[in-house]
Amino acid sequence: xxxxxxxxxxxxxxxxxxxxxxxxxxxxxxxxxxxxxxxxxxxxxxxxxxxxxxxxxxxxxxxxxxxxxxxxxxxxxxxxxxxxxxxxxxxxxxxxxxxxxxxxxxxxxxxxxxxxxxxxxxxxxxxxxxxxxxxxxxxxxxxxxxxxxxxxxxxxxxxxxxxxxxxxxxxxxxxxxxxxxxxxxxxxxxxxxxxxxxxxxxxxxxxxxxxxxxxxxxxxxxxxxxxxxxxxxxxxxxxxxxxxxxxxxxxxxxxxxxxxxxxxxxxxxxxxxxxxxxxxxxxxxxxxxxxxxxxxxxxxxxxxxxxxxxxxxxxxxxxxxxxxxxxxxxxxxxxxxxxxxxxxxxxxxxxxxx
Numbered sequence: 001x002x003x004x005x006x007x008x009x010x011x012x013x014x015x016x017x018x019x020x021x022x023x024x025x026x027x028x029x030x031x032x033x034x035x036x037x038x039x040x041x042x043x044x045x046x047x048x049x050x051x052x053x054x055x056x057x058x059x060x061x062x063x064x065x066x067x068x069x070x071x072x073x074x075x076x077x078x079x080x081x082x083x084x085x086x087x088x089x090x091x092x093x094x095x096x097x098x099x100x101x102x103x104x105x106x107x108x109x110x111x112x113x114x115x116x117x118x119x120x121x122x123x124x125x126x127x128x129x130x131x132x133x134x135x136x137x138x139x140x141x142x143x144x145x146x147x148x149x150x151x152x153x154x155x156x157x158x159x160x161x162x163x164x165x166x167x168x169x170x171x172x173x174x175x176x177x178x179x180x181x182x183x184x185x186x187x188x189x190x191x192x193x194x195x196x197x198x199x200x201x202x203x204x205x206x207x208x209x210x211x212x213x214x215x216x217x218x219x220x221x222x223x224x225x226x227x228x229x230x231x232x233x234x235x236x237x238x239x240x241x242x243x244x245x246x247x248x249x250x251x252x253x254x255x256x257x258x259x260x261x262x263x264x265x266x267x268x269x270x271x272x273x274x275x276x277x278x279x280x281x282x283x284x285x286x287x288x289x290x291x292x293x294x295x296x297x298x299x300x301x302x303x304x305x306x307x308x309x310x311x312x313x314x315x316x317x318x319x320x321x322x323x324x325x326x327x328x329x330x331x332x333x334x335x336x337x338x339x340x341x342x343x344x345x346x347x348x349x350x351x352x353x354x
Contacts, residue, residue, distance in 0.1 A: 001249035003261040004204035005042040011197035014174045042253040050246030053208045067202025074195040075152045082159030089165045108316040116262040126210040135293040216241040222346035267317045268328040274310035277303045
């Protein structure tokens, strides 16, 4: 939530460069913390979107359909505009480098924002309780969604590399806007940036919508703070979980830049992706006859390859950003005694034995 809000403000920074102006800088050893106008604005955006989800589930769903449609239309506009009006940049290809540990590390570092861009397929499961025929519709939505997103991003990147030289792309903070500016001028780039900012707002909206269901379900099972299981009597939204997540995300939005936040997120979430792959391998070995409505295509090679990639990504990210990554790991480890306490309390509850 914090990262998406920071990304939304990053788009606004293309239109209003003063948002990136540093207000003050501090140091913790070699780590430099920079506080800009964008950070409190991102925290405010988090609170506003959380409030929208607090007041209505149906309104939240309608907003998401509208914003997702705008996002797809924006990317298609970039692709069509680049094909029809873009001129080849005329630059020569990128120099070929030899494969080594340094190259692999650079590739893994470059994958971090890519994994951030493709993240979201896992969020669909959080709404499983509210989806009709989840065994059929969740896999269908994930597969079709990934194919659509992958196709759109692939077409957009072909246009990017066709229109702008590689060196300019590597230095750009607003690649899509710079590409459209070369095609349609500054006014076209400004309008496109507004559309992309709105689509980033849509991504934030869906993360708030799905994310609040996790602490709500955990609290209902006795594995989280009890206030998180509250449902608003009128709006029927998980009000306690939404307030909790909104407050934490607003604080995180104040704590770092867009790059720092998505690096922290990718490091933390891919630890759990790796643990999920381990759990899949372990449970299929331990309980082979258990009913499983979902297949694991290519088992055991697909989860093994996924596990290796997840471990490589997180270890490399910890080496590149040790302070932020260590903070994310510390938050995860601090949660362990809480979980053990709640699980023990749940096992001792009379309701569990009645």
